[in-house]
Amino acid sequence: MKNGVYRLNQDATLKNGLVFKKGQEFEIVNGVLYMGGFPIDTRIQQTILSWMEANQNLFKNDTRGW
Numbered sequence: 001m002k003n004g005v006y007r008l009n010q011d012a013t014l015k016n017g018l019v020f021k022k023g024q025e026f027e028i029v030n031g032v033l034y035m036g037g038f039p040i041d042t043r044i045q046q047t048i049l050s051w052m053e054a055n056q057n058l059f060k061n062d063t064r065g066w
Helices: 042-054
Strands: 004-008 025-029 032-035 059-061
Touching: 025 042, 032 042
Parallel strands: none
Antiparallel strands: 004 025, 004 059, 025 032
C-alpha cells in the first residue's frame, strides 16, 4: 500500500490474535506503519503491512491533505 491514511471498515482479528476495531486508522509514511501518531514496533511492522496489502477491501483510503 502506498503512503496515506487508511481507516478500517469493520472489526478485524489477525491470525496472531491482534484485534483492530472498526474505524481504526493506519498511517503509512515512507513504508513505516504508524498508529495513533507513533510507529508500530518493528517486530510486527511487516506482519501488519502484509495483512493490509492482502486485505485492502477492509480499508477506506482516508488520506487528507497533509
